[in-house]
Amino acid sequence: MTAPHPDDFSLLVLLEGEMSELEAARLRRHLAGCPACAAAYREIEKLDQTLKSTLPGLEAALAEPELPEGDTFRCRPDCVRLDRPRPGGEEAMREIFAASREAAEVKSRLLNAAAAPEEDLREALADLDLLALRDRYGLGYALDDALYNMVEGPARWARFGRASTDRVLEARSDGRAFDAPAERAYPLDDLLGLSLLVDGNACLWSGEFPRAGRVLRRSYAAFARGSTSERRLASVELFEGQRRAFLDRATEALHLIERARLSFKALGLEDEAAKAGNAHAVALSYLSRDEEAIDELREILPVLARYERWNAYVAALNGLGTCLLNLGRIDEARREYARALRLVGRDARPAVHAFVRANLARTLFEGKRYSEAARASDEAARHYSAQGSKVDELTMRLLRVEALARSGESVRALEALSRLSEEVAALGAADPEILASLEAALGGDLPDVDLVETLRSRAQEQISERLRQAV
């Protein structure tokens, strides 16, 4: 009787010497008489050697723990539309390039509409012909801009993402959309994925985590149906990782973020990999692995500076400051900020420079170095004032008041508050009663610093709300 052909796993068991002598002998006899199985055995041998030599450098790809069963992000979707018909010859490619050039005007119009009232935005989107490649490119480029500039206005971009999603879904319901020539160059599902990605990212900024989760899952599925671009899928994984970190699921976050980072590195997108590194460090910090987070952040800061990704740079710097603070290493945190201030020149990048100063002030405050925090917040307020950033300036001046109070300088705190109150009253930026209460809390032999903290926070919220609305 002919022995059955062994499966691959059995061949591996044989190779590794884990088979009983009897079984092994029977299998070897079979291999001697079966060329196909012998060839398979040789391939298993090669596979084994490859795995032994390659895997030690790929531990991240096998990192524990895995995502739970049924998790949408458990495995990255495989390429499902490799056999999509391609656009034909030179003429078709020329049309694609022309569409991309013409898309600049569409993109510009959409970005302007994103800053306009909602009706205008929806009207601009309704005017798009999403059967046409030019308009698909225009919308796609505008959505990418939104992602890049998310920090400048998450609320605006959230609106843009949602309105774009509605428009793309409407186009999808048109039977012609998937047969249009444009579909081959820019799948509608990619546009859907991108709109949802913008929405999901904006939700992270606004703290709408359940919504972000739903939207990012849909985004992932849309890109999987579309071009299955590794970069796009990695972007979704990165945002989902950040979401899970915020929700105290930091271990899952690490897994997703690392997967995304490997993809960005494979594509040579160093700055995107550095941003992922920042998210990775945040997740590490949530797991109280601050030392590792610090090492990581120190590696990525120069990369972000080199690529002039200043928003991400400041975020990473803040992360570093927080981690050092967690470990009680305030002086080191101060040195990091000082280094950043030298790098980010006041004249070349005034906004970023001011932001770094403000975060230095906050770090010193959190580290209970109140006198230093008072000086730093005063400096930051001057820089914000020079730029006309009134909300940020007043926030820093409020912080200075509390810092002075906590450092025992009540008289100076009251003087600072008095000057601040005049200006706040003139702007109508906060209720006079709050500032009067703040003054009362600072008075007497011993200021009630807890009350000062509560009132400062309330005043800050009002200033932010009223003055940002007025802009």
Place this chain on the structure above:
Amino acid sequence: MDAEPRTPRTRLELAENIAGRGDLCRRMEAHVRHRFRLSAPEVDDVIQDVVLELMRYEEPVRDSEGLVFRILHLRTLQLLRRRGVRREEPIEDDLRTAEDLPIQGPDADVRILLRQTLAQTTPACRRLIRAHYLEGKTLKETAEALSYASLNVVWTLLDRCIRRLRSVLGVTR
């Protein structure tokens, strides 16, 4: 068509450069034929995929050739992972060596391919690979540690894992 830009700066310029079938395109073709033994239609498909992917972004390109070859690489590996078949057909045109590849050698191909494949395998497969190749457990210990009721089920899952890895990694040199 406009004259070929010497050094592409935007993705559009880069895509036009490739579509114009100049030197960059020829090197890309040689690379995928030499390294991955793709047929001519597959080469055309993958290169067009690269062009289309470039067009979907508007950002300026920092290292244009590096980016192009990386996208080409990943798209080719995606195709191979999907097809999982070793190409045995002879190469049709003159064999040209891919020169000045800005990135990586064959070992790096394997690393990337393996990483991508592992990202898409089942958790059981990854546990097998990790336990046996990184933690030094025997295959039988690993199989027993997987929390499935039937050893037959475990064996089938692990067999599928090894078969997939064999078919995917079998295409690289």
